[in-house]
Amino acid sequence: MNISDSAQPPGPSPRPAAATLEFREATKRYPGQDAPAVDALSLEVPAGEICVLVGPSGCGKTTAMRMVNRMTEITSGDILLDDRSVRDRPPAELRREIGYAIQQIGLFPHLSVAANVATVPRLLGWDRERIRARVDELLELVSLDPHETRDRYPAQLSGGQRQRVGVARALAVDPPLMLMDEPFGAIDPINRERLQNEFLRLQREIRKTVVFVTHDIDEAIKMGDRIAVMQKGGKLAQYAPPAELLMYPQGRFVEDFVGADRALKRLALQRVRDVDLWKAPLVRVGEPTAEARAKLADSEVRYPLLVDGDRRPLGWLSEKGLLGERVEHQLRSEAKPLLELEDVLRDALSDLLQEEAQYGAVVDHRGAVVGVLSIEILSHALRTDPDEVPHGADAAT
Amino acid sequence: MSSLFAQLEIRERTDSCVSDNGFCPDWIVDNFDRYVDPFFEHVYLTVVAVAIGFAISFTLALIAYRRRRLINPVTQVTGILYTVPSVAAFFLLLPLTGRGTTTALIALVAYVLLIIFRNVLTGLDNVPDETKDAGRGMGLTDRQLLWRVEVPLALPEIMAGLRIAVTTTVGLATLAFFAGAGGLGGQIFADINFKSNVVVAGGLAVLLAGVLDGLILLAQRAVTPWTRAVAAR
Numbered sequence: 001m002n003i004s005d006s007a008q009p010p011g012p013s014p015r016p017a018a019a020t021l022e023f024r025e026a027t028k029r030y031p032g033q034d035a036p037a038v039d040a041l042s043l044e045v046p047a048g049e050i051c052v053l054v055g056p057s058g059c060g061k062t063t064a065m066r067m068v069n070r071m072t073e074i075t076s077g078d079i080l081l082d083d084r085s086v087r088d089r090p091p092a093e094l095r096r097e098i099g100y101a102i103q104q105i106g107l108f109p110h111l112s113v114a115a116n117v118a119t120v121p122r123l124l125g126w127d128r129e130r131i132r133a134r135v136d137e138l139l140e141l142v143s144l145d146p147h148e149t150r151d152r153y154p155a156q157l158s159g160g161q162r163q164r165v166g167v168a169r170a171l172a173v174d175p176p177l178m179l180m181d182e183p184f185g186a187i188d189p190i191n192r193e194r195l196q197n198e199f200l201r202l203q204r205e206i207r208k209t210v211v212f213v214t215h216d217i218d219e220a221i222k223m224g225d226r227i228a229v230m231q232k233g234g235k236l237a238q239y240a241p242p243a244e245l246l247m248y249p250q251g252r253f254v255e256d257f258v259g260a261d262r263a264l265k266r267l268a269l270q271r272v273r274d275v276d277l278w279k280a281p282l283v284r285v286g287e288p289t290a291e292a293r294a295k296l297a298d299s300e301v302r303y304p305l306l307v308d309g310d311r312r313p314l315g316w317l318s319e320k321g322l323l324g325e326r327v328e329h330q331l332r333s334e335a336k337p338l339l340e341l342e343d344v345l346r347d348a349l350s351d352l353l354q355e356e357a358q359y360g361a362v363v364d365h366r367g368a369v370v371g372v373l374s375i376e377i378l379s380h381a382l383r384t385d386p387d388e389v390p391h392g393a394d395a396a397t
Numbered sequence: 398m399s400s401l402f403a404q405l406e407i408r409e410r411t412d413s414c415v416s417d418n419g420f421c422p423d424w425i426v427d428n429f430d431r432y433v434d435p436f437f438e439h440v441y442l443t444v445v446a447v448a449i450g451f452a453i454s455f456t457l458a459l460i461a462y463r464r465r466r467l468i469n470p471v472t473q474v475t476g477i478l479y480t481v482p483s484v485a486a487f488f489l490l491l492p493l494t495g496r497g498t499t500t501a502l503i504a505l506v507a508y509v510l511l512i513i514f515r516n517v518l519t520g521l522d523n524v525p526d527e528t529k530d531a532g533r534g535m536g537l538t539d540r541q542l543l544w545r546v547e548v549p550l551a552l553p554e555i556m557a558g559l560r561i562a563v564t565t566t567v568g569l570a571t572l573a574f575f576a577g578a579g580g581l582g583g584q585i586f587a588d589i590n591f592k593s594n595v596v597v598a599g600g601l602a603v604l605l606a607g608v609l610d611g612l613i614l615l616a617q618r619a620v621t622p623w624t625r626a627v628a629a630r
Contacts, residue, residue: 123537
């Protein structure tokens, strides 16, 4: 997986490895309060993974995150960044190495977008040319047009654009660790989903270690490689990958927090490409009927799927199409629903139910059929731990 | 310099307009050089008083911004200075500093402290918390945060405070001649019953207030371009 790093476009800055992060009994007590805000939090975040801190308000998730860059000082315990205690570092110096993005974004209203993004590079004394190049690179990275946005003030941007600038600013010096506190919290649901997807796409490229705070369990499941569920009193209730959390929630609190529909939520964790598809009995017009029948016998699907020269689906073939010597263009129904490899299983299931179909053809991004997804496969996926399912598009054999 | 008994000099000419106490353009043209020196004394008093007042109260505001418990004492002291009537202040200071520009400046400076202090502090306090949090979170030191983020963002309020301070000071400086510091006030009171005189001297004071106010407004627009940024189309 890490081999793909070499395929990244060369930037003006060398790409430092992502950092490992470890909380060791990290505790925060505010004077005058009996209960600690964060209570002996211990967890490890491997390099390059997104760790989501999730929980109801007042559970200490934000405090826990802010202890990492010493915006909140640790009372006892420790936090190690690449095995080095954050307490050994001067706060300002430490913070410049850690990307920081918050819900309210906090762009500097008096500075242009470019100057906002250049904040930390300037603190580190980069030269002008390097900063310019980096700013443009970052704006492109977060899908903003540098020429159009560079010289604008934050007030001239839409909410989504501001959020992107905030992320670009946090990424400016390519920090090995990013702290994100509800970064998409103040965005409308549609743009929010877009930003989430963009960030996940971005993360596949940049592979940062990320601490991501949210109160929304769905967001946590979507964004997290690991999820730390916290409960009142700053206690860690469970720390696990999303699938495990949904399969085996520990205790009533986590069970309630992940919700009664956790089985369905698990379907949102996997994409069509993640499961073993059925082999599709693909036939073409003019093909010998015997061959088509052989393919049909070899498949769980009951009807052959008629495709064109590019393996694009034309429809399900009726019995009549197989009566002659060669396959004829006789359809019993359209190839609906048409599922895509990148669809999450939850959406695929919804499409199948919508069409009242038992199975549907799956196409790749070019529209060519790669297999068949059935309700049976989906119910199997619900029973198995998603992590045991081999990843990758060509799992179907 | 001008004294309270100067009217004898001023109306020495005996043309009919002057003796009828009318508005006399001819007299004004002939006598305009009488007003030049007082005018520049007035400019000097205003600019120097506001500059010193700004230096003191801006510093006080920066200190109080970080040490909040200083806000009340500073507000109270500058508040008292603000309430003492200027003429009274001039006379109170006379035994200490004597007659002259220094006395006038002390009273004028004392008067603007509260205005500027409050505006600077309000400006700093109005900087959004998330902006400060983001700045700190990115690794700005307190000093960098102050000079690169907080003070620039407080500029609209700071400049608004300066405008009030300047216009007020132009007005108060017309009383500075009581302290023996000259200014346009001396000219006004030289013959307060002579319309032409009052119109010219008073008019110059009003003009000065307007011009200084306009200059600060221009400066404010120059240093706060972001406040005019219009939302995206």
